Amino acid sequence: MRKQIAAANWKMNLTYQQGEKLLDDILTAKIPLAPHQQVIFTVPYPYLIMANSAVANENNYAVAAQNCYHKKSGAFTGEVSTEMLQSIGIKYCVIGHSERREYFAESNQQLAEKIDLLLEKSIQPIFCCGEALSIREAGTQNNWVETQLKESLFHLQPGDMEKVIIAYEPIWAIGTGKTASAAQAQEMHEFIRSIIQQKYGTAIADNLSILYGGSVKGANAGEIFAGPDVDGGLVGGASLVAEEFIAIIKALK
Ligand code: PEP
Numbered sequence: 001m002r003k004q005i006a007a008a009n010w011k012m013n014l015t016y017q018q019g020e021k022l023l024d025d026i027l028t029a030k031i032p033l034a035p036h037q038q039v040i041f042t043v044p045y046p047y048l049i050m051a052n053s054a055v056a057n058e059n060n061y062a063v064a065a066q067n068c069y070h071k072k073s074g075a076f077t078g079e080v081s082t083e084m085l086q087s088i089g090i091k092y093c094v095i096g097h098s099e100r101r102e103y104f105a106e107s108n109q110q111l112a113e114k115i116d117l118l119l120e121k122s123i124q125p126i127f128c129c130g131e132a133l134s135i136r137e138a139g140t141q142n143n144w145v146e147t148q149l150k151e152s153l154f155h156l157q158p159g160d161m162e163k164v165i166i167a168y169e170p171i172w173a174i175g176t177g178k179t180a181s182a183a184q185a186q187e188m189h190e191f192i193r194s195i196i197q198q199k200y201g202t203a204i205a206d207n208l209s210i211l212y213g214g215s216v217k218g219a220n221a222g223e224i225f226a227g228p229d230v231d232g233g234l235v236g237g238a239s240l241v242a243e244e245f246i247a248i249i250k251a252l253k
Contacts (some may be wrong), residue, residue: 004225004252005165005208007040007064007099007126008239009094010047019047023054025242026249033060037252040064040126042094042234045080049088050133064092064126067100071082071112084112086121093118094234096128096152098171108151115152119160126165126234127153128213129192133172141170142191149195161200166210167234174216175236179224185212186227218247225251 006106014022023041033039042064043051055061069079096111097119110126118125129148131141145168153164168188173180180188189210197205212224213234224230232252238244 001036002164002207002231003038005038005040005096005209005211006245006249006252007042007094007167007211007232008245009042009066009097009213009234009236010044010240011066011099011236012044013182013240014044016047016050019043020054022048022240022242026245027054027058029246030244031246031249033249033252034038036058037249038062039249040092042066042126048085048090052089055202057251063089064094065090066094066097068093068095068114068118068123070110071158072117079130082117082121082123090123092097092124092126092165094128094149094167096148096175098128098130098169101186102171107149111152112155115156115164119156119163124163126167126211128167128169128234130169130171130174136170141188145188145192146195149192154199158200158204161196162204162207164178164208166208167213168192168210169213169234175215175216179215179220181213182223182227182230185224185230187229189227216248218243218244218251221248221251225253 039061051063065085068082071198095114100106115125129145131144135144170180193205198252209231211232211234212230217238
């Protein structure tokens with residue numbers, strides 16, 4: 001069975017101490033998890049080492065960076081390279097979050113470069129895609145997402161594509177309290193899997209984890225994750241509250 005993942009995205013929230021406590025609260029809950037279920041904490045750069053050591057003895061828990069730079073190294077003050085992430089033992093990195101696309105003008109092409117640099121360092125990308133409200137209202141969301149996938153991922157060889165995790169996050173549902181319906185999420189996830197299947201074949205498409213993101217909380221996670229093509233979620237706001245995130249983890253298939 002493909003991996004079912006609850007990924008927390010802390011964004012630019014929590015102090016170091018609050019982050020430590022949140023991790024402790026979640027880990028001490030000792031949630032029973034099957035081998036195919038995984039929890040990933042996507043934390044700010046200064047907390048990566050602390051978070052990685054907090055989960056070091058836990059089988060189903062890992063840590064992700066929220067971003068990386070699209071160049072290898074050099075005079076890029078303030079940026080963090082994939083080599084740096086690898087050197088502190090990071091195994092996952094979120095890229096292409098809609099906030100980065102919008103506020104930092106990240107392009108599909110830059111994301112393709114990030115994907116290559118991450119895979120070169122054996123870090124699994126969690127690639128975010130998703131449409132704005134105007135695109136959804138115009139009914140062109142499938143074309144939009146297909147272009148994002150094609151321009152950032154479709155240069156990959158099959159052996160690399162199978163390491164990618166996709167997070168579908170309709171922008172109109174992120175942090176707005178407005179969740180896509182379970183049917184809307186399933187419909188887009190099925191479409192994404194079909195696009196991957198056309199390019200990379202059934203085995204890779206069937207194994208690909210596709211997460212849903214957009215106002216997931218304890219109360220709606222079960223319904224959303226029930227979609228056959230929905231393999232868990234990327235969760236912002238609700239991942240900052242231990243009881244909420246614990247409920248989301250427990251809702252994994
Ligand atoms: C996100 O940050 O990726 C996200 C989906 O946020 P929220 O759960 O708060 O909508």
